[in-house]
Amino acid sequence: MGIILPAWIAAVLWAILKMTVILVLAPVGMMYLTWLERKVIARIQDRFGPNRVGPYGLFQPLADGIKMLTKEDLVPTGADQLCHLLAPILIVIPALFLFTVLPFGPRLVAAPLTTGLLFFAAIGSSETLAIFMAGWGSRNKFSLLGAIRTAAQLIAYEVPFLLAIAVVPMIAGSLSLPDIVQAQQQSGWFVFTPWGFVGFLLVMTAGLAEVNRTPFDLPEAESEIVAGFHTEYSGMKFALFYMAEFLSALGLAGLLSVLFLGGWGGPQFGFLPPMLSDILWMGAKTFSLVFVMIWIRGTFPRFRIDQLLGFAWKVMIPMALVNLLGAALWSFWPGIGGTLLSLGLPAAAFLLTTQLWLQPKPVVTSKWAEYV
Amino acid sequence: MNYNLNYLFLGLFLIGALVVPLLPIVLAWFIAPKKPGPIKNEPYECGMQTEGDTWVQFRIHYYVFAILFVVFDVEALFLFPWTVIFKESGLGGLLAMGIFLAVLAVGLVYAWQEGALEWE
Numbered sequence: 181m182g183i184i185l186p187a188w189i190a191a192v193l194w195a196i197l198k199m200t201v202i203l204v205l206a207p208v209g210m211m212y213l214t215w216l217e218r219k220v221i222a223r224i225q226d227r228f229g230p231n232r233v234g235p236y237g238l239f240q241p242l243a244d245g246i247k248m249l250t251k252e253d254l255v256p257t258g259a260d261q262l263c264h265l266l267a268p269i270l271i272v273i274p275a276l277f278l279f280t281v282l283p284f285g286p287r288l289v290a291a292p293l294t295t296g297l298l299f300f301a302a303i304g305s306s307e308t309l310a311i312f313m314a315g316w317g318s319r320n321k322f323s324l325l326g327a328i329r330t331a332a333q334l335i336a337y338e339v340p341f342l343l344a345i346a347v348v349p350m351i352a353g354s355l356s357l358p359d360i361v362q363a364q365q366q367s368g369w370f371v372f373t374p375w376g377f378v379g380f381l382l383v384m385t386a387g388l389a390e391v392n393r394t395p396f397d398l399p400e401a402e403s404e405i406v407a408g409f410h411t412e413y414s415g416m417k418f419a420l421f422y423m424a425e426f427l428s429a430l431g432l433a434g435l436l437s438v439l440f441l442g443g444w445g446g447p448q449f450g451f452l453p454p455m456l457s458d459i460l461w462m463g464a465k466t467f468s469l470v471f472v473m474i475w476i477r478g479t480f481p482r483f484r485i486d487q488l489l490g491f492a493w494k495v496m497i498p499m500a501l502v503n504l505l506g507a508a509l510w511s512f513w514p515g516i517g518g519t520l521l522s523l524g525l526p527a528a529a530f531l532l533t534t535q536l537w538l539q540p541k542p543v544v545t546s547k548w549a550e551y552v
Numbered sequence: 553m554n555y556n557l558n559y560l561f562l563g564l565f566l567i568g569a570l571v572v573p574l575l576p577i578v579l580a581w582f583i584a585p586k587k588p589g590p591i592k593n594e595p596y597e598c599g600m601q602t603e604g605d606t607w608v609q610f611r612i613h614y615y616v617f618a619i620l621f622v623v624f625d626v627e628a629l630f631l632f633p634w635t636v637i638f639k640e641s642g643l644g645g646l647l648a649m650g651i652f653l654a655v656l657a658v659g660l661v662y663a664w665q666e667g668a669l670e671w672e
Contacts, residue, residue, distance in 0.1 A: 191560075248576075249583050250585075253584055259595075291561050331614070338621065
């Protein structure tokens, strides 16, 4: 680059180009994710799903978008106007930021930060704040309940999520996402190692809770609290919450494929340039994981709030801690001993914690009950 | 690529990312009908009049979880720099981190025993 242009103009132009690609592709990808989800859920429930607007209902997302634009925007009386307006804006921005660090190829990453993994986790968890703003700002009891539940759920699952992703930089030796993929090209996908397998399951579970998807969608449990934190949102603002949810699900699937499924790595297609082949592999892995998430949504019932919090604190955190130890042992004693230990420890932790968790409780269990 | 350039890009991206939610909101502001009414703008509670104030104090139990979360979140903060140098630091590093994690794990066990993790 930069034959005639000064370096800084070239850099700014290049940045704007990368930015435009993400900002255009992410919403379009999200629109077609809604279509995919409706189609897959419909198939699971023995329906057709959207099939009227365009071939196979492919123009349905566009029709939905136009409908959302023409819907009245209601703000309840007594609501905190500023919070109510800012929440949908603030929830979409971090969801978009997730895609700046996801690598789609060795050089196809918008911001190749050396601390990419940490950046992803930090940005992802800031969505909690926007959700709480939405619930608080609406001045509706259902919204507030949904928001408090979300806060409790997100902070509970944040911890096992962080502890479980920490095994990957331990072995790969870097927090940069492209480096993590490159490490897997030498050693094979991390999901095929014992600690990687446990980590993958933990991150998938905690991640589903982080993006509020079934079976962890208590914040928006229709049967209990209407629509949770976005009860009082209509029209385009509601659509923005929907968009943030799908974008985070897509981002999570992308992160999982980078951390455990080898990212863009895969056999090259001879007839395609390597760059396109990388994008295809990364896209295929991401969309397979998104499909699994939709599949889980179509088949699993919802958790109860005490089960939800208990599962995070009592089962997932001990398992994630033990998995860290397992990965360390696997790295120090390669061979059958380390492998067995790193498989056996999390399995033992799982059996022990679930036994302790599910055993019948004595009558007085909480000393906090009197302060309620 | 220059290291600082990444952060310049993220700064630019923040401005760009603002457009994505603002554009549809502004468009909808022009297109969508605006017919507010006293009944329409009531907080939605399945058709009932809302009783009492919504912004009340909530259960102290949430704060117990929040405090536990802060402990483990700070732990993660210390954990991530260690993961990068895990292989060079060898057994000594593992031992140091293991003791640190064990102390916190004991804290978790204590909270569990005290019933702080029970949801009534």
